[in-house]
Amino acid sequence: MTAIASLLMVAAGGWTVGKGLTNQIILPIGLPDLLFHLRLDPLSGFFLTVIGLLSFFVSIYSLGYVKGFLGHRSITTLVIFYCLFIAGMFMVVLADDALFFLISWEVMAAASYFLVMFEDEKIENRRAAFLYMIVAHVGAIAILLSFGVLAGLTTGFQGFSGYTFDAMRATRFPLGWATAAFLLSFFGFAAKAGVIPLHVWLPEAHPVAPSNVSALMSGVMLKTAIYGIVRITFDLIKVFPWWWGAIVLVFGLVSAVLGVLYALMQHDLKRLLAYHSVENIGIILIGIGLSMIFTSFQMPLLAALALTAGLFHTMNHAMFKGLLFMGAGAVLHATHERNMEEMGGLIHKMPWTAAFFLVGCISISALPPFNGFISEWLTFQAFLLSPSLPNPLLNLLIPMGAALLALTGALAAACFVKAFGVTFLGHWRGHHNPNVHEVGWPMRIGMMLAALTCLGLGVLPTLFIEWMDVISEQLVGAKIATSATGLGWMWLTPIAHERASYSGPIVFLFIMAVVVLAYIFLHVRPAAIQRVPIWDCGFEKINQRMQYNATSFSMPIRRIFGFFFSIKEQVRMVSQYGHKAFPKKLHYHLRIRDLFWGWLYKPVIEVSFWVSRKVGKLQQGRIQVYLIYSFVTIIILLVFQG
Amino acid sequence: MHTNLAAQINSFLAAMILLTAFGMLVQRRMYGLIHLFAWQGLFLSISTAIVGFVAGAHHLYISSILTLSLKVILLPYILHVLIQRLKIHKEVETIVNVPMTMLIGIALVIFSYHLTAPVRELSTLMTRSTLAVALATVLLGLLMMITRKHAVTQIIGFLAMENGLFFAATSATYGMPLVVELGVALDILIAAFIFGIFFFQIHTTFDSLDIEQMARLKEED
Known part of the structure; x- marks a missing residue:
């Protein structure tokens, strides 16, 4: 069914791009006075086609792939969140106002979080999903702020009507604010797209998700971030x-x-x-x-x-x-x-x-x-x-x-x-x-x-x-x-x-x-090709572990590029007859890690733990202390009331 | 009744409310505390009735009767029963000693007079001078909650704060709409019941109503 829906989307997207059309719909749902706007223009049509096409292929593929889970785990959650995930991506590219864009963005992020978590009995899956969630939300906050700046400028910080992309298109933004909005949104979308140095979640989350989901996440979910960057810079800010x-x-x-x-x-x-x-x-x-x-x-x-x-x-x-x-x-x-x-x-x-x-x-x-x-x-x-x-x-x-x-x-x-x-x-x-x-x-x-x-x-x-x-x-x-x-x-x-x-x-x-x-x-020659044992260079007992x-x-x-990684290489020899010349076993241990983890993320993590420990000290567990907090707050507010 | 006379009576009642608030700060005995609370409710109820009479706001009579029945009769009775059931005859335990509390209280009253001075300039209501007292009562109630260890005294402090708020409402704007007041009265009643249940629970868990014990509930680090 997802396959059919995806195919429909491909048709819609392809048709729009082909004809260069722009359709706009305002849905009568959403918050009061903040209606959802949808719009299908060539840019979103293009991304719609990309997403739809791959979703179509992957949906067919999934028919076979999920059979691997049958019998030892319920696939209901997989199917539900898979559909939600695809729907979220479609909505992101169709959205024509900041509110609906962010809602779809979150639907997409949350659904994919659950998909990464699918095999949740493994600790590395939970870790990866958690990391993904954090990065996704930090990015989403940056995007939210960026849209806030744009929407505020549209109406001169006077109302909420600037949240539609149409209103933003009609505005020419002053350079300083536009730069702030661009940098924020670029940060947010870069976190989603996995641009270095915000890529750490990607190599954790993609391997642990079911493969059909990784195909979609890597193939098209990252593209929604590209869509966001193109949309904001070329379409909304323009200059x-x-x-x-x-x-x-x-x-x-x-x-x-x-x-x-x-x-x-x-x-x-x-x-x-x-x-x-x-x-x-x-x-x-x-x-x-x-x-x-x-x-x-x-x-x-x-x-x-x-x-x-x-x-x-x-x-x-x-x-x-x-x-x-x-x-x-x-x-x-x-x-x-x-x-x-x-x-x-x-x-x-x-x-x-x-x-x-x-x-x-x-x-x-x-x-x-x-x-x-x-x-x-x-x-x-x-x-x-x-x-x-x-x-x-x-x-x-x-x-x-x-x-x-x-x-x-x-x-x-x-x-x-x-x-x-x-x-x-x-x-x-x-x-x-x-x-x-x-x-x-x-x-x-x-x-x-x-x-x-x-x-x-x-x-x-x-x-x-x-x-x-x-x-x-x-x-x-x-x-x-x-x-x-x-x-x-x-x-x-x-x-x-x-x-x-x-x-x-x-x-x-x-x-x-x-x-x-x-x-x-x-192949066209008199003698057929023969298979013979591999020549072992004169050594004996060549086995399959000896391959390149x-x-x-x-x-x-x-x-050559060693300075880009943090490499830990260990060779340990177990010798025989008490001398190095008669090795019995050789242990080779190699660990390669991302340099950015130590440089950029460790300090951030440590600082946030430190801050939360300090904040935790506020929690004395005594009611009087809490009451003093509110008492002091009231007094201060009253003093500064004028 | 002449408005001037009513304003004077009202000011007198405000003074009495403030006095009972201070009385609660110094009172060391639990029963005395409850009696003082009941007196405060009584003054509040009379004051409300007078304001209602002078301003012609007849829904204030209903508020007054509610105050009388809830805060003068029902809540003190519940607290009384609670104290007897839980066999609390001890003196009130304070964290900060009484003279110090009094000094802080006086500072708070001066502070609230200072705060409401601009309001007194602007307002034309006859009750305008009592707004400072109302604010002081709220702050003194909060001070009482801070400086006492025992859970029952915390409750009385909370209820005294509510009295202050109510008084502020009548003195600043001749009372809130009736619906709001009914709602607040109901809330107070329900809060009292919930507190009563919690007291029993705390008592059975910690074998005491000293809220210092609850510090044990904190997460270890």
């Missing part, structure tokens, strides 16, 4: 100085690079994917930040290019990250194992899942012919066209950003070679050999649809860009489709065809041709 864009850009770059570095160090498949969400949010923010910079310098065409890149990546990330989480869920469903070090060789047992996961890996590593390439390529184009900016500082910063983005792409590719290779290739690394089967059809269909979407977006990006062009036209006042499709639907040319162009279909055909040729060369594993794979990068 802003260039350094806002620079802030977004810098945070995006930091998130992208550090996100992928942390992801490389993870051995938990879902945790790795969660860190990749941080990275991809960073890439989206790079696009949006560039677009803001270009807008403030009155370069609508470039702004449209960057915004399209950011939004395209939003769509892409929803698709391939949803696909990857569904794949990880399928692996988890089949093996009951999240640690990559205990897997291996699954491609023989789960060929379907492996193929879909591979599609996701290629997409997220930004390799053609899949969709990730297109959006990162567009982002690069936006970077490379920026030397025309009239600000020397930015001209220094932006090439560096482009280099960092390139580094991110390379590291992401390395990371997914590791993820795919260690999980699906080689031999089983675990201690016991479990009975692993391919997952059922609903799960396969869900993943297949997402994979096909990835391919479709990658091969025919021009159609998609033409479809979503109306958004950039409304927000930054220019469309790129006229130039992007200058050479017809085959060629994607962002600005001018003599600068850069890309043809999805031709690249796809070429790659297919190479693949077919390679297959023919390998995830830790070994990430070791070079750990050495």
